[in-house]
Amino acid sequence: MHEGKIIKFYRERAELTQDQLGLGICSDTHISKIERGITDYSQEVLDLLCVRLGISMQCELAKFSSIKKRLYDWHDAIVKQLSAEMETIKSELEQEALLQISEYETLYLLLQAKYLLLKNQAETALRILNRIRKTAVRLPDFESNLFKHVEGLYHISKQNHVEAITILKTINDKEYNNPEYFHHLAMAYHTMRSEVMAYFYAEKARNFFKEINCFLRVIDAEMLMLIQVQDDPQHDFKEVIARFENLIQSCDMCNAPDRKAKIIHNLAYEYLRRKDYQKSSSLYLQSMELKSPRTLPYLLSLEGYLRSCFKGILLQAGELERLAQVGLTDAKALKDPVFILLFTMLLLLINGKEAEYYQYMNEEALPVFRKFGYVYLIRRSEQQLFHYYARTGNTEAALRMGHYLIEDHDIL
Known part of the structure; x- marks a missing residue:
């Protein structure tokens, strides 16, 4: 045949x-x-x-039979995030003309979409997903579950974590046999501030990464697990900090600056929560230095840095405004609605426009945070609005916001 x-x-x-x-x-x-x-x-x-x-039919048949193996090799490299191997196999497959007549073309397209999402090329990945969606009901078991996995990753990339969880939880473990998706479930639950579920899935992912001897991904999973226990009274703050520092050392040993940047960012947040603005601003700056400017990860640390500097009065208002404007410009260029809101609010705050700040937060930002399921931003906004309304004598609005806070707590 x-x-x-x-x-x-x-x-x-x-x-x-x-x-x-x-x-x-x-x-x-x-x-x-x-x-x-x-x-x-x-x-x-x-x-x-x-x-x-x-x-030569013998050579062509040999190439044909090797396609499946190379595709699974590529899948393995993507799971382990081995950059050099990923790129080498990608180049090989791009040169393989017989792929388009093999029964593995859909598998290739799905892996291509997953690779593109890893490279922050979500819209190109979506075009591939939409092409496959037309015949998704007829996909073999593995490809069907891989399609769900990649679709879940797309929704995570677009900050739609509720939809990501819904899709990822439809994956059939027995058919798919790729527990890597537990890590992505943990990421989505973490953003939803569902600490128990995030820890549960992160631990399952860590065990899988240990089984396949992928230390880089073990670091990813352990960082997620660590973030979930930050409020656990059984974990002393010094112990938490020590675990963060151990992970940073592991990144240095593995030459993984991207992971180091994430861990330093999360450590900065721990200090921000404890109102140590000098320490948090310094760590946010370190994280930014390890990231590419004008990217979403960079903007995330920039927002934390500016918030720390504003609260700790560590920068002049003019410099704060300049940097916040840079952040807003980059967020608009990236067409990211959440960061556009965050930097717009920062600018209002820096310029002392308190009433406009809270009005914008309530009318513009909060509905978007709720839409995307950003529980941390929802809770932070609701708490700030509650205290503002109570302080300014708007009892009805304060009670309404208090009701939201109680309702959100019950849901979580």
Whole structure:
């Protein structure tokens, strides 16, 4: 059957008709049946057809049979986030013409979409997903679950964590056999401030990464687990800090500056929560130095840095405003609605426009935070609005916001 597909592929590439290919060898009807794999043919006929096409069937069959292995090798490299290996296999597969006639083309496209999401190219990945969606109900079990996994990753990249959780939880473990998706479930639950579920899935992911000896991903999972226990009274703050520092050292040993940047960012947040603005601002700055400017991870640390500096009165108002404006400009260029809101609010705060700040937070920001399921930002906004309304004598609004806070707490 593969021989027929290969004959047809190279015949069409050579722009030959079936009649032209079979001239002096066999009829065009026989060529048609060979290509469809519905007839027998002699080795002599096959050899003559290959000579005319200028191919070695043995070599072509070897390439054809290696496609599946290389695709799973690529999948493995993407799971382990081995950059050099990922790029090498990607280049090999891009040069493999037979991919488009193999039964693994959909698997290739799904892995391509997953790779693109890893490279922050969400819109290109979405185009691939939309192309596959038309026939998704007919996908084999593994590809069907991989489609759900990649779709969940897309929603995480677009900050739609509620939808990501809904999709990822439909994955069938027995059919998929790739527990990496537990890590992505943990990420989504973390953003939703569901600490128990985030810890549960992060631990499952860590165990998987240990099994496949992928230390870089173990660091990712352990960082997620650590973040979930920050408010646990059984964990002393000094112990938490020591664990953060151990993870930072692990990143240095593995030469993983991107992961180090994330861990330092999360450590900065721990100090910000405890109102140590000098320490938090310093750590946010360190995290920014390890990130590429004008990216979402950079803007995340920039927002934390500016908030620390504002609260700790560590920068002049003019410099705060300049940096916040840079953040807003970059957020608009990246078309990210959440960061546009965050930097707009920072600018209002820096310029002393308190009433406008809280009005914008209530009318513009909070609905978007709720839409995307950013529980931390929802709770922070509701708490700030509650205290503002109570302080300014707006009892009705304060009671309404207090009701939201209680309701959110019950849900969590």
